[in-house]
Amino acid sequence: MKQKITLKKIAKEFGVSISTVSKALKDSPEISLEVKERIQAFAEYYHYKPNSLALNLRNQKTKTIGVIIPEIVHHFFTKVITGIEKLANDKGYNVMICVSNESYEKEVLNMEMLANGVVDGIIASVSKETEEKDDYRHFNELINNGIPLVMFDRVVDQINCNKVIADDKGGAFLAAEQLLKNGCSKIALITTPDYVTVGHERKEGYVKALTENNIEINNDLIIEVDDKLSIEEQVSSLFKGDFVPDGIFAVNEIYAATVMTVARSFGYHVPDDIEVIGFTDGVISEFTTPSLSTVAQHGRTMGQKALELLLDEIDSQDVQYQHKTHIIKTDLKIRNSTKKVQFHN
Amino acid sequence: MKQKITLKKIAKEFGVSISTVSKALKDSPEISLEVKERIQAFAEYYHYKPNSLALNLRNQKTKTIGVIIPEIVHHFFTKVITGIEKLANDKGYNVMICVSNESYEKEVLNMEMLANGVVDGIIASVSKETEEKDDYRHFNELINNGIPLVMFDRVVDQINCNKVIADDKGGAFLAAEQLLKNGCSKIALITTPDYVTVGHERKEGYVKALTENNIEINNDLIIEVDDKLSIEEQVSSLFKGDFVPDGIFAVNEIYAATVMTVARSFGYHVPDDIEVIGFTDGVISEFTTPSLSTVAQHGRTMGQKALELLLDEIDSQDVQYQHKTHIIKTDLKIRNSTKKVQFHN
DNA sequence: CTGTTAGCGCGTTCAG
């Protein structure tokens, strides 16, 4: 096991001081050409690389940014990471990804670990458990410690930091409106428990669309899925009563794909009997039968924007940095789970 | 912006030396009870946390392990990460994830970055470009630098390190055999270019199954998909000739799902006319119509095993550490893209 | 019981 080469070792090798070596390697004019060349050649040969740890300690910055996401086996989050990674690379930053696994405790642990000198800034999306507990002290502490923070997707109003969110409400509105335009009148909503902010927002968009079109909200058509139970069972209640929906908006891809399968098992045809729209960036949508119309979230753009804001803040010496909330537009991606209606004016 | 609290600051606060504070916080018996209590209370109050960077520099280890994967928007790799993360947490290690994006250059960069004192060990899966270039010097250098390495899934024979692979050949064999048992005789293979090791292995399993059953390999039924072109177009050649397959084995989920759609567009029914089996852990398989029978890869187990081996090596002081290659069993997950055949003995 | 010193690896004054 060849030990890593350090300035010290090179210095000893040449019988010069460490600082001479340091300067020589930086091509400082203070050092004689001859010494420089010899030292540089030697260092090159042994693949000398300054130790990151030492550099970080000295410079008090790491050129690394931390990302905390609730889940890694999740297409949307990986898309966001792609966006972050891409820009980070261009800017010479490394990315450290941590997974809270939707747990409050792990989120706090991850944050403490990252805050501890490991990264120059953090990009985070709040775990479900944290949203449920409604306890965000760790975020405030982070900010108090002077570590820049950007929240994305699942954000918290009362935290004062940069934020990037998708236009959840707008996207849901678009989806519901599309169903209405296509002639649906009994539109169901399959959503998360209300404490999940994005679920809440998307529900609002749904409610807004229906209300504006003078359709009363029917709570029997709204299902808040508990992820710990069977999704199939929970959504099948939609088809058991007399008032079966003719349109369904689901706040994510899994719910949408599942409800299509369940609808079929009850003898309904998608999109002829029931039209379905999901919400996501996912891969499943393309491969269901029929392929699933969705509201596109643009996770990649989101990640990129989040990092952009973070670097902005890191670079800003401003004591009075102005925090922004950036909204990423969502739009409909029509596939085959909705009818192709011809509109005439 | 509250500056981080350090030993030095606490020392100044109490008018004692830094080492006294250090010892007090470690509850050293050398320090008087009274001083200890006061210092500990103070530190607690200000949330003192030793700076990781300084600790790492001093201890020459970081309690962090690096993971290099070719792609993050990929269900299998995220599964592997889940496995790594889980065990890492239990063992008090952090995980740093880097994405090579299937690029040789990024893989090398990631590796250099990680090797530079940032992590205690690395778990990696080789990028496609690297496999294509067949240039693995960076891996050997890593090992020469004394940094433990575990390769998983896409591994390289000539590198001497711990490895974890799925039983690709065996899984493919199972799949092809299942198709044969179900009565298929014209079995197509949809695979990657041959330089992708897992594609190569899976092809071997396919060939073995057919050969053992005295079926000649028909190269018209073997498609090596070029990811840069349209998958649909490439696989549709299967249905254009006279010799249309009655069974298809695809080396991943996307190819399998795509070929099902294309088959349908040509008027074939899955599984009645054509049976299909894919290879993966993915989410798409559950939501296609019909749901896709696959060879399960157990990515999570793979990640866990990889970290296990890595920690083994890190902890071992052994100069003569014996490297192992661990094979994760694969098995068939029968869904609805294959027929349910009753066998009698 | 407490403090001094040294060292992890590096870069940057400041003297010589």
Place this chain on the structure above:
DNA sequence: CTGAACGCGCTAACAG
């Protein structure tokens, strides 16, 4: 042109 000294934050061996 070169080197000694300092500091980043921490611990440990050694003095007192």
